[in-house]
Structure formats: structure tokens, C-alpha cells
Amino acid sequence: MIKEQVSPEEVGRWMRLRYRLKIGWREPTAAIGLFLVLLFGYLIVVPIASLLFDSVQVQFGDVRRAKADLGELTWYYFDRALFSPVSKILFWEPLRHTLSVSFGAILVSLSVGGVLAWLLSRTDMFGRRWFATALIVPYMLPSWTFALAWRTLFKNRTVGGQAGWFENMGWTPPDWLAYGQLPITIILALHYTPFVILLFGNALRRFDSQLEDSARILGAGPRTVAWQIILPLMLPALMSATVLIFAKCLGEFGVSYVLGLPVNYDVLATSLYRSIASRQTGVAAVLAGAIMLIGIVSLLIDARLVRESRKFVTVGGKGSMNRQTALGKFRMPATALAGLIFFLSVGLPLMTLLLSTIMQVPGQFALSNFTLDYWIGSNLETVGLSSGILLSSELWSAMWNTLRIVGFASICSGIMGILVGYVVVRSPIKGVSIFLRQVTFFPYLVPGIAFAAAYLSLFAVERGPIPALYGTAAILILALMADQMPYASRAGISAMMQLGKDPEEAAQVAGAGWFRRMVTIVIPIQKGALVAGVLLPFISGIRGLSLFVILAIPSTDVLTTFSLRLLDYNYTQAANAVVLMISAIAYFGTLAAQRLTKTNLADGLGG
Amino acid sequence: MPNITLKHVNKSYDKNATNAVSDLNLEIGDGEFMCLLGPSGCGKTTTLRMIAGLENLTGGEIAVGDRVIDSIGKGVFVPPEQRGMGLVFQSYALWPHLTIEKNTDFGLRLRKVPKAEREERVNLVMKKLGIEQYRDRYPSQLSGGQQQRVALARMLAVNPEVLLLDEPLSNLDARLRLEMRTELKRIHGEFGTTIVFVTHDQWEAMTLATSIAVMHDGTLQQVGTPNDIYDRPANRFVAEFVGSPPINIIDQSPGNSRITDASRQYLKEYFPAISGADSLGLRPENIKLASQISDVPADHFAEEAFVAAILPTGGSWIIEVMVDDHKLFLTVNEPPQVSVGQQVWFHTSPAFMHLFDSDDQRLTAADDVIAEFCAAGESCAPSAAKAS
Numbered sequence: 001m002i003k004e005q006v007s008p009e010e011v012g013r014w015m016r017l018r019y020r021l022k023i024g025w026r027e028p029t030a031a032i033g034l035f036l037v038l039l040f041g042y043l044i045v046v047p048i049a050s051l052l053f054d055s056v057q058v059q060f061g062d063v064r065r066a067k068a069d070l071g072e073l074t075w076y077y078f079d080r081a082l083f084s085p086v087s088k089i090l091f092w093e094p095l096r097h098t099l100s101v102s103f104g105a106i107l108v109s110l111s112v113g114g115v116l117a118w119l120l121s122r123t124d125m126f127g128r129r130w131f132a133t134a135l136i137v138p139y140m141l142p143s144w145t146f147a148l149a150w151r152t153l154f155k156n157r158t159v160g161g162q163a164g165w166f167e168n169m170g171w172t173p174p175d176w177l178a179y180g181q182l183p184i185t186i187i188l189a190l191h192y193t194p195f196v197i198l199l200f201g202n203a204l205r206r207f208d209s210q211l212e213d214s215a216r217i218l219g220a221g222p223r224t225v226a227w228q229i230i231l232p233l234m235l236p237a238l239m240s241a242t243v244l245i246f247a248k249c250l251g252e253f254g255v256s257y258v259l260g261l262p263v264n265y266d267v268l269a270t271s272l273y274r275s276i277a278s279r280q281t282g283v284a285a286v287l288a289g290a291i292m293l294i295g296i297v298s299l300l301i302d303a304r305l306v307r308e309s310r311k312f313v314t315v316g317g318k319g320s321m322n323r324q325t326a327l328g329k330f331r332m333p334a335t336a337l338a339g340l341i342f343f344l345s346v347g348l349p350l351m352t353l354l355l356s357t358i359m360q361v362p363g364q365f366a367l368s369n370f371t372l373d374y375w376i377g378s379n380l381e382t383v384g385l386s387s388g389i390l391l392s393s394e395l396w397s398a399m400w401n402t403l404r405i406v407g408f409a410s411i412c413s414g415i416m417g418i419l420v421g422y423v424v425v426r427s428p429i430k431g432v433s434i435f436l437r438q439v440t441f442f443p444y445l446v447p448g449i450a451f452a453a454a455y456l457s458l459f460a461v462e463r464g465p466i467p468a469l470y471g472t473a474a475i476l477i478l479a480l481m482a483d484q485m486p487y488a489s490r491a492g493i494s495a496m497m498q499l500g501k502d503p504e505e506a507a508q509v510a511g512a513g514w515f516r517r518m519v520t521i522v523i524p525i526q527k528g529a530l531v532a533g534v535l536l537p538f539i540s541g542i543r544g545l546s547l548f549v550i551l552a553i554p555s556t557d558v559l560t561t562f563s564l565r566l567l568d569y570n571y572t573q574a575a576n577a578v579v580l581m582i583s584a585i586a587y588f589g590t591l592a593a594q595r596l597t598k599t600n601l602a603d604g605l606g607g
Numbered sequence: 608m609p610n611i612t613l614k615h616v617n618k619s620y621d622k623n624a625t626n627a628v629s630d631l632n633l634e635i636g637d638g639e640f641m642c643l644l645g646p647s648g649c650g651k652t653t654t655l656r657m658i659a660g661l662e663n664l665t666g667g668e669i670a671v672g673d674r675v676i677d678s679i680g681k682g683v684f685v686p687p688e689q690r691g692m693g694l695v696f697q698s699y700a701l702w703p704h705l706t707i708e709k710n711t712d713f714g715l716r717l718r719k720v721p722k723a724e725r726e727e728r729v730n731l732v733m734k735k736l737g738i739e740q741y742r743d744r745y746p747s748q749l750s751g752g753q754q755q756r757v758a759l760a761r762m763l764a765v766n767p768e769v770l771l772l773d774e775p776l777s778n779l780d781a782r783l784r785l786e787m788r789t790e791l792k793r794i795h796g797e798f799g800t801t802i803v804f805v806t807h808d809q810w811e812a813m814t815l816a817t818s819i820a821v822m823h824d825g826t827l828q829q830v831g832t833p834n835d836i837y838d839r840p841a842n843r844f845v846a847e848f849v850g851s852p853p854i855n856i857i858d859q860s861p862g863n864s865r866i867t868d869a870s871r872q873y874l875k876e877y878f879p880a881i882s883g884a885d886s887l888g889l890r891p892e893n894i895k896l897a898s899q900i901s902d903v904p905a906d907h908f909a910e911e912a913f914v915a916a917i918l919p920t921g922g923s924w925i926i927e928v929m930v931d932d933h934k935l936f937l938t939v940n941e942p943p944q945v946s947v948g949q950q951v952w953f954h955t956s957p958a959f960m961h962l963f964d965s966d967d968q969r970l971t972a973a974d975d976v977i978a979e980f981c982a983a984g985e986s987c988a989p990s991a992a993k994a995s
Contacts, residue, residue, distance in 0.1 A: 019679040023663050026686060502700030505661050508687045509694040510714035510765065520713075524704045 024428050027514045033423040033432040036416070040439045043482040048292070048446070051454035055285035062282060077282035081290075090283060091290070094271040101184050101256075101267060102249035106242050108189035112341060113196025113241075119334050120197065121204040123325045126335040132201075135338065138345045139194035140590045141583045142543035142560070144254030146187040148579050149349035151258055152356045152572060154178040159262045161570025165352075165363030180265040187255050190345040192245045199244075203237035236305050243302040247295050251447020253546040254560075258567065269449045269546065276453060276550055285457060288450035296445045350583070353576045357389075362572075374573040389577045398562035398578075405473050405558060406541035409480035413488040414534030416481070418526055421492025425501075437493065444486035452550035455479045471553045479547050484537035491536070495529035528596070535593040543586045609672025611635040611658065611769065611801070617666030618653050618825075627653045628825045631667070640795050640802045642816035644809060646848065650825040651805045655771050658803065659694045660687035671769075693762030693800075694771040697778065699754045701746035707757050708733075708742040714765035732760045735797075736790075752783040756790075763798065772804045776811060788814055809849050813837070821845050839974070843967035846888050852925055852936040854961070855894070857887040866910055866930040873908040877957065878980065881973045885965040893959035894937035896926070896945055897952045906984055909954035914945050928953055957981065 024030045058066045058074050066076040081091050119125045120132050138146075154173040155164030166173050176182060207230070215225045253269040260270060268291050275284035327334050356362060357374050371377070376388040389395050420440055424433040443451055455478070459469040469475035499522070507521045523530070545560045552561045563578035611634070618628040628650040635641045643651035656662040658669060660677065668678035676685040701710055711733060715725045733739040736756040746754055755775060762770060772791075776784045792815060795802055806812055812819050813833045821828040821836060821844075829841035840846035846854045857870050870887050903909045912928040912935065923940045928951065935953065945951055958981045962970040 015682055016679055018682045019663075019684065022682065022684050026684070500698070500700075501661075502696045502698050503702050505659075505687070506694065506696060506700040506761075507702070507713065508661070509659055509690075509692060509771075510761070511688045511691070511717045512713075513688055516717070521702055525702070527704075 029423060029426050029514075030428060030432075032419060033427045033429065033436070036420060036423055036436055037432055037439075039416075040436065040482075040485070043478060044439050044442055044485070047451075047454035047458040047482075048442075050458040051285050051288055051450075054281055054457045055289055057282075059281045061279070077286050081283045081286040089266075090271060090275070091268075091287065094266040094268045095290075097181065097260075097265060098250060098267040098269075101181060101188060102246050104181070104185035105188035105192060105249055106245050108185065109193040109196050109245060110238065110242065112189070113193040114200055114238075116193070116338060116341060117197045117201035117204055119338060121201045123327050123334065125327060125331060125338065127338075131338045131342065134342050134346070135197055136194045137342075137587065138191055140539075140587050141191075141346075142254065142545065142579065142586065143187065143191040143252065144258050144545065145353065145579050145583050146190060146345075146349045147183070147255040147258035148567070148572075148576055149352040150183050150187060151178075152352050152362065152576065154183070159570075162362055162572050165356075168361060168363035175263055179259050179263040183259050184255055184265070184267075187259070188249055188252060191255075192248065193341070193345065195245055195248075196241045199241045200234070200237050203234055207233060239305045240302055243298050243305065247298045247302075247445075247447070250291060250295050250298075251449050251546060253449050253549060254564070257549075257564070269447070272449055272453060273549065276456065281457065284453055288453040291450040292446050295447050295450070299445045350580070353580050357573045357577045357580065375577060389574045392574075394557070394562065395578065398557045398559050401473070401556055402542060402558040402560075405476050405556070406480065406538055409477045409484065410534045410538035410541060412477070413481045413484040413537050414530055414532075416485065417488030417490075417492035417533040418495070418523075418530055419492070420485075420489040421494070421496035421529075422522070424489075424493050425496040437489070440485040440489035442486075443483050448483060448544065448546035449550065451483055452479060452547045455482075456550055470551070471556070473556050476548065476551050476556060476558075479551055480537075480541050480544075483544075483547060484541065487536055487540070488533045491529055491533045495526050499525055531596050532593060535589065535596065539586050539589040539593065542589070543582050610637060611803075612670045613654070613658070613667070614670070615667040616654070616657065616664060616669065618650070618657060618662065619665050626650075626665070626825045628657070631825075631827050633820055633827060633830065635801065635803060638799055638801055640792075640804065640815060640817045642812040642819045643803065643805045643822060644812040644819050644849075645807065645822035645828075647807055649822040651807075651822050652773055653825075654822070655694075655773055655803060655805045658769075659692055659771055660685060660690050661694075691767060692769045692771055693765065693767035695755075695758045695762055695773065695775045697774040699746075699758040699775075699778075701754055701757055701761070703746055706743050706745055707738060707749070710746070710757055711760050711764050713761065718765065728764055728766075732764045735794075736760045736763075751778055751780075752787065755779060755783075755787060759794070763794070763800075766798070767800065769801045769803065772802060774805055774807070776806070777808070784811075791815060809851070813849075821848065823848070839969065840888075840961060841969050843886065843888070843963045846961055846963070850890060852891050852938065854888045854890050855935045855937075857889070857933070859884050859886055864931055864933050866933045866935075869910045869930075870908060874962075877906065878973070878976050880976050881962065881970065883964050884962045884970055884973065885967070886963045888961035888963065889935070889955055890959060890961075891925070891936045891938045894935065894953050894955050896928070896937070896939075896943075897954060898945070898949075900952050903952055903954040904956070906980075907954040907956055908960075909952050912951060912953050914947050914949045914951060917943055917945075917947060 055077050056073055056075070058068045058070055058072050058076070060070060062076070063070055066074045068074050068076075081087055116131075116135060120128055120135070125131070151164070153165050154177060155162075156167055156172050156175065156178050157163075158175055158179065164173065164178070211229055211233070212225050215229050220228070251269055252267070253273065256265070256267045256270045257273070260266060266274070268287060272284055272287040272291065275281075275287060358370050358372060360369050360371050360373075372388070374388055375390050378387045378391055420436050424437050427433045427436075446454075455475060456470065459466070459475050459478075462468045469478070503525065504517050504521055507517045512520065543560065545564065548558050548561045549564065552558060554565075557565070559578055559582050563575045563582070566575035566578065613631050613633040616628060616631040616633075617626055619626045631650075631654060633654075643654055645651050653662055657664060657677070663684070664677055664679055666679060668680060669676055670678075671690075675681055675683050676690060677683065702713070705713070708729060711729050712725060715728060720728070730739065733742060736759060738753060738756045738760060741749060741753060741757075746757065749757065755778075758775065776787050779787060788811065791802075791804075794800070804812075804815060813836075816833055818830060818832055819836050820830045823844050829836060829845050831839075831841075836845060836849055840849065840854075843856070847856065858864075858867055859871055859874075860867065861871060862868070874881060874884060874887075897903050897909075900909065900911075910930055912930045914926060915929045915934070916927040918925040918927070923938050924943050926937050926939065926943055926945070928935050928937065930953075937953065957977050960973075960977060962973040964970050
């Protein structure tokens, strides 16, 4: 041992700082971290701040009404949205509708999904493996696919254009069945049932049968076991599914737009859209803020529930067992039930859409009525498109836009995701990793439509060196990228966590510098995560609607907004055909992503 | 390679947290096989990582010979990739996307070694470690023991002057561990590398090391040869941490129990010159049993006890005896001649007594007194104690 008089106190503060700086700046990690902090600060924090400022500042054109100068602070918009006579139409009615639709959807999807989850994970129902995948399909498709199918079937004279199938068959569906609350609720329920199946099914599968057995041995009957053992342990999963579905319904735009508009059934998302469309920026900011607030609160509740449920998970011992219940004489009916749900949520809507695009007169099944004109015909004598959708140049320009915009944004967010993961795990400065982790997750709490409103608020006009971006593809790319960051960064962080420090440090000790380590060790190992980080945002971006509907203009039309516009013009066949194409891309894309990353959708659930 | 010197090294992860390593002074000589030994969380891995440069210092200095490689005071930090050391991780950290050959080759490539030389070196190392037949496989296709060899081969390939090993054997099963221990010892002899080895396993440390540094709560407790550590533990922590079953500690505060009083009485009678003993440690293998007091050598410390349990461990036996409420463990290598419940006399020669003061530090003064006493008498020789 050495004795030498250099006590640590003698080393000055300055020396300490110099040493730390030397280490911190030795590698680009700190610089990249700083860059990411600035980038996401600008792409995520600033737009939302700008939106919130919009709600308390007098906007252009409102000087007289707000009785204040442009840009001054005002409560006018809050007053108008929440307390004025029009507040009922702007906010309270839509809020009530949003709540009732959401809770209706939650109730239905919990009861249907709960039963299906149990059948799939704990019984000997026929074809469980097949159903396990098939029943998830609705979640891979855009939710308003179902809305279009519903409209194709149930449409009545309230809306112009081609007649619905039932009407053509001689029965006119009443408004309450064709539009508004009932169909929206049913469709959202069908769309989010897979959510329940996944979350609840996972919890059930992880549930240790020995817990049940112990209760049985102590003399508990099946009912006691169900109520006192299984249900309490399943409660966190149930609650979590509830909150997540609610948060998703909150930002749901497409379904309510397609089915609510004809009878003026507004939800918060469509009311926000109307406010933006009628240039009421201030009120739109208040509405977007309200949606954001509700979204954040509900997801905070979820985070808390997940933490609670983790307490339970640790209880499980090693010998976890999963036992199946024999259904006996109910085996056939149970399978039939699962089949029925699959038919209603996948088969029927897709069949309807497909048939609608190849029938001249809706709902007539005579062979002479079928045609491929709407797909590939030319010189058609219809009032709408004069050629089949596949021959329309607008489709291909929308397709190209979609691939260009969504593709570029996805590649960016995939790379950013890995970078964020790297910095979060490696950054020598704790604050940087905490900030990045939280800020990239933040868009998850903000429904897409509110986020789009925030972007509109920030980028509509020129600000400093940044030109006005509205109408360009750039704003869409930036918004999409920011919107996808929660998934991309979560994938990146977990991939980097899983990799751990060791392989990189091993290379470092072996003599490899930072760049070398990135190229030969980190990136090759993370190839899979990178592909997933690009592909998953791509799929969810392709079927996304709420961001585009606010930020896209005809020249930056993507497939979703294109189909929505076709629908507005009542070119039902064309709209349906485009939605079918989107569905196909989303479905096969998801399958490809699963194969490539060897994961199940259950893990990457979210987008 | 010159010595590695750690001077007043401090490390804390958090400003308010207690130090992970505090004021560590250690010198690791050329060609030494140094074991950092201690319970988990004692700072031994942190120390190793600081030597490698993967962990920054909070205070102090690390030097290799005259060259300072890490020092806050001098503002020096040589990054890990320029320190030219080898580190084998507990998790092995093999690169999953590279074959065994590529894994082994990596460091040589970085050093721009010519191809022919590289191949020769890789072949040599792989052959020495018996992994040449796996050269085209990926790490996931190998067993734990094989992976461990690859991790070692990867570092040995570049022939580092210092090889750092972070609990490399803890993920192996008992048999493999024994094999790898022999292997490591052989490699140390063959390559002449300085090895710093982190372990919490005292047997590993005892069997492998040329010297052991025992750490506890971030501070160095004792540095010495394995025999030093075992036979002359510097304090109570070292005495209790090294040895299995653990050393028996008999408290020396008066009136505590029969065995306390008896041992105090014994020390006072035979070694009046010793003062300040706070506790007495007796290693299990140094305690003998006799069925009658007349069989006990006159100058031994002895006390009546009864046999509470006999635990066979294969080649030897652990016997638990009780003196009233005080439990003592002893080990014997022949089938015990006593049975459970029997009244016996346990006894021990003063030559094997470890005395600690109220700060739990070894009373080295007592060692000298006892050694003098034993040199004069005959019965305190180890052979005499064994005879009973």
C-alpha cells in the first residue's frame, strides 16, 4: 500500500470540472444528446406550448370580438368554448358524446374481449391458435374502414350519393341506426376489442394456476375462486385496458367524421376539426388543450395502474402453470361465438367494402350487376371519376405522397429512436437521459388531432428562421416523426437496455473508438430493432388520419385524406377501394414486421 | 508491464450517496494474480472498471508505472480503448453477430496486425483454450463454459499486459468452474500476464491468487497472500468473511456467558501481558474434542460442551457443539468419535487464537506474545493439538 499526501480535498473545484468535461466531451454521446434535446424540445415541447399560448392570446381576426389587441392576453376563447351560449355546441355536447361513445365502446369491448381472451388463453376451444391471430386483425386495420362499411350497408336518404344496400333491398334504416352514437360505439368497440384480448389474455396467460389450486385445496368453490382470487388479480389488466381504450377513443376522428357528420353528432375530435376548418384558431386551441388534458390524466392513471399490477407480478413463483378448462358441450358454441365475432369485425366489413367496389347498383347480387369498372374501367359515364380508381392519377400521386412522406418520417423516427435509446442508456449526464425519455414519450399522451392542431399553431406562419411550413410535406414529416417518437424511442431504449453496456465496453477495452463501436458492434446488433423502429411507425402512419386531415392540403394528399375527400364527394366505390388498399398495406406490413422482428403484435401494441 | 498503482481512489455514483469505493490504495505488481475479494456491493467490480477506464474517478489517481492514466488532480484521463488492457465480463459480452473467430480476431484487426500474423495468433489462442472447432459458430450456439473460453480468448489474442476478470466463473456450474480455475492458473503461468480477478468466492480467491485484496463497504481491508489472509486476518471482517464454516467468534466482554468468562480467565492466566482483547476468533479446524478433561493438553483453552449436531460433508464432518447457549462449529477430517447429545470437552491451542480489539482490528501485539509462549512450550505446536 502506498502512503502519499494527496488528500482528495486538495483537488480544486476547477480541476474536478476539467476532468469531468474531459470525460464528457471525449465521446460524441454528449453532443448527440444535446442535439436530440434541442430537436425534440423544438418538435414536441414548443408546438404544444405554442398551442397553449394560442388559447389565451387574441388571434388574427378576433380583435373586435375579443375587445383587445392582436396578441394580447385574453380569456375570450376559454369563455367562448366553455361558458358562452355556443359553448354547448362547441364543447359540452361533443364532450358528452365523446364520453358516452367511449364508455359504450369500453363496456362492449370489455365484455366481448374478456370472454374471448378467456376462451383463447384458458380453454380447449377449437382453432385457438388461428383465432388468436385472426381476432387481432381489426386492430391492424384503420378504424374508419368499418365506418365506411357500415355506411355502405346502412346509408339512407339523409345523405346524398349512392344508396345503401339495405335501402336498395327495400328497407330504409332509420337515422339512429345509420348514423351517430350507436354505430360509432359499435365500431369503436369492435376496433378496440383486440386490445382487450391482448392485454387481458396476456394477464390470464401469466396467471399461475397454482394460485387457484391453493384456494381450492383450502376449500373455496369455483365462484369464490373467481371472485376472490382471479378477479382481484386481473383487475389491473382490466383497468389498464379501459383507460387505454378511453385515451384512444378520445382522439378518434375518422369514425365520428364518417358516421357522425350526417346527423351533426360531434365528438371532441370532430368539433376541433370544425373549429380549425372555420379558422377559429383560439377556440381550437382550447379544445385541443382540453383533449390533451383528458388524455394526459387518463394515461397517468394507467401508468399508476401498471405500477400497481407490477406488485402482483413479482408474487408469481417459479412453477407457473397454465391449465385449460375443458368446455365440454359448450366447446362448439364457444367456437361459433369466436367465429361470429371474427365475421362481424373482419369478414363482413371487408367483404362489404370489396363487393361495393365491384357492384354497379349497391346491394343487388345479380351476376350482371358486377363490374370491375370502378377499379380499372375507363371513360365511365359516372358523375364522379371518369376512370377506375387504379387508373386515376390522383390515386398514384396520393400513393406516392404516402410512401414519400410516411416512409421518410418513419426512417427518421426509426433512426432517432435508436439514437434516443443510445443516449438515454449511455449519456453521462443524467438530466439529458431523463428529459429525452420523457419528452419523446409525451406525444403518446396527446391525441393525434390535438398534436396536429399544435403543429398548425406553430408552423402556420413564419417564425424566426423557420419559414411557414403549412402546405408543405415538411410539416407532415415533422409532425409524423414527433407523433411516432413514443413507439420509436421506446423500441430504441428497450433494445439498448437489452443489449446492455457490456458488448460495447468489451469493444472499447479491445481498443475500438466510438465511431468504430457504432459501426461494427452497436448498429449490426440492433439491426432488427432498427427495422422494427422504421416499419411499425410506417404502418401506423399509413393508416393514420387525424394528423393528415388537419395538416395536409390537396397537393400533399395521402391515401387516407384522399379517400376521405372521395367520400365527401360521395364517390363511395372509389373511397372504399382506397381504404381497402390501405387495409391491405397495413395488414401485410404488420405481418412482415412480425416476421422480420420475430415478435408478436402483442408486444409492440400501441400504434 | 510495470506496476499498477491506485492512490487515494474514490468513487461515488451520487453526490449524496456513500462512496462505492473510498480512499483505496493498492499496488498490483507485474505478473501478479491479484484477487479483489469481498461480498457483493463492496466496490470490487467498480475498482476493476476504474482500472479499465470504464468508470470515472471521483477522486484520486491511477498510474501504470510512472505513467498516470487517470487522475482528477492532474486532469488526466486515458480512455479505455487506449489503455491496452483486457477485460472479461461476468456476462462474457460476446458480440452476438460475430462468429467465434471474428470475436477473437476483433482486437487484432483494430491493431492493424497483418493477416498472416493475425491468423496465427488467433489459431494459437483458440487452440490453447480448446475452442478451435467452434470457430465458425455464433456465441449463441455455444455452452456457457465454451462462451467463457471465447471471452478469454478474445482478450488473450491481443496479448494484453494486464487482464482484468470480472467474476468470470460465477455463471458456470461447479465442475466447469473447477476446470476453468485450473485453466486460468495455467494461462497465468504460460502468458505471464498480470491478472486482476474480481470474485466473491473465497475458494476461487484462495486457489487462484498470488495475492488477495479483501474489500468491504468500499474500503480495502487487507492485502496479502492467501495464507496471510487466512492465517492472520487483519480484522474481524476478514476473519469472518474468509473461511467456511466461518470462524467462531467469542465475545470478551465480562459476564456475557460461560464461554466468555472461561476464555477471559484463560487469557488472563496464560497471557497476562495481553490487554485490550475484545473478541476471540477460533477457526473450526483448529478446535478439537476430547471426551475427558484429562485428555486435553495442559496449556490448551478448554471448556465443557455438548454435541448438538453432526453434519457429514463427504470427506469431512462439521460438528456443532453448544456451551450453554453459545454455538461453536468445528470440522474434523476423520469420522467423529462422538455422538449427538454427548458431553465433551472442546479445546484449542493458543497458537491458533485470533484476538481482535474493540475496533475489530487484529491485536498483533498478542500474536507476538503467544508466539513467544508457544516457542517455549511443546504442546502448543500444531502437531500436539492434532494428536488428541
